[in-house]
Amino acid sequence: MPKKVSRRSFLKRFFGTLLTTVGLSVGGYTYAGRIEPKLLKINKYQISHLDIPVDFENIKIIQFSDTHLGFQYTLEQLQELVEEINNHKPDILFFTGDLLDEPNKYGEFERVISILKKLEAPFGKYAVYGNHDHGGYGTDIFKRIMEESGFTLLLNDSIKIEKNAQSSIYLLGIDDAMLGRPDISAALANVPDEAYKILLSHAPDLADNAANFNIQLQLSGHSHGGQIQIPLLGALVKPPYGEKYYEGFYTVGEEKPLTLYVNRGLGTTRLPFRFLSVPELTIFTLSRK
Numbered sequence: 526m527p528k529k530v531s532r533r534s535f536l537k538r539f540f541g542t543l544l545t546t547v548g549l550s551v552g553g554y555t556y557a558g559r560i561e562p563k564l565l566k567i568n569k570y571q572i573s574h575l576d577i578p579v580d581f582e583n584i585k586i587i588q589f590s591d592t593h594l595g596f597q598y599t600l601e602q603l604q605e606l607v608e609e610i611n612n613h614k615p616d617i618l619f620f621t622g623d624l625l626d627e628p629n630k631y632g633e634f635e636r637v638i639s640i641l642k643k644l645e646a647p648f649g650k651y652a653v654y655g656n657h658d659h660g661g662y663g664t665d666i667f668k669r670i671m672e673e674s675g676f677t678l679l680l681n682d683s684i685k686i687e688k689n690a691q692s693s694i695y696l697l698g699i700d701d702a703m704l705g706r707p708d709i710s711a712a713l714a715n716v717p718d719e720a721y722k723i724l725l726s727h728a729p730d731l732a733d734n735a736a737n738f739n740i741q742l743q744l745s746g747h748s749h750g751g752q753i754q755i756p757l758l759g760a761l762v763k764p765p766y767g768e769k770y771y772e773g774f775y776t777v778g779e780e781k782p783l784t785l786y787v788n789r790g791l792g793t794t795r796l797p798f799r800f801l802s803v804p805e806l807t808i809f810t811l812s813r814k
């Protein structure tokens with residue numbers, strides 16, 4: 526005989542479920558809007574490859590990405606981030622695009638420069654354009670901010686990093702895929718094929734093309750790890766050129782595979798929320814296998 530549910534226990538159960546649902550929604554909303562965007566996860570990885578010269582063993586690289594200043598990420602957060610990065614004493618520093626959310630509407634350029642200037646890396650600070658850095662007539666603004674902050678902007682270009690006069694690796698940087706003109710061949714023009722190469726590309730999905738050029742490592746941003754991840758369903762939003770590869774490590778290509786790492790970035794765009802996609806700072810240590 527099925528148990529008869531009394532009116533009182535039915536109401537109790539109904540309001541209990543309702544309160545739990547509302548509570549979870551309000552809690553989730555507060556968490557995704559106010560708590561998770563302020564967190565910082567520091568991921569540490571070792572990158573091993575036989576092409577890495579012995580002299581580059583234990584070289585420390587830090588990558589940060591997608592701050593989108595002016596939307597939700599604040600100058601105070603940037604200031605704290607810079608202190609955090611300097612505490613880890615990187616040898617090389619990379620910014621993989623999307624510094625300001627809307628460059629032409631942002632008026633604090635000098636403050637951004639004074640903060641980014643404090644970043645220290647003995648082998649240099651390097652940056653590439655993201656789509657938001659080109660958007661809103663941002664191209665020249667981004668160039669000025671990064672160069673005045675001591676960053677070298679790699680625009681379809683490369684730079685040789687030398688250690689102990691006879692050992693070197695190459696850094697390559699390409700333009701953004703959505704609003705720029707990325708050209709991997711141009712970036713490789715002065716790079717010996719046998720060199721260990723690290724490619725910076727805001728857009729992760731360009732890895733499919735990069736894998737044809739004997740590039741060993743690509744570091745990207747852009748996707749924000751989906752920014753909002755729904756349990757069991759995954760990333761809510763995957764932008765163009767960040768649809769196939771949107772978070773973490775991937776191996777791309779077969780003959781000479783490229784290792785791709787997609788950083789989740791630090792800020793937000795379009796929606797001021799992050800859920801199960803905590804802002805990230807990534808520390809890589811190079812190692813010869």
Ligand SMILES: [Fe+2]
Pocket residue numbers: 591593622623655657747748749790794
């Ligand atoms: Fe972004």
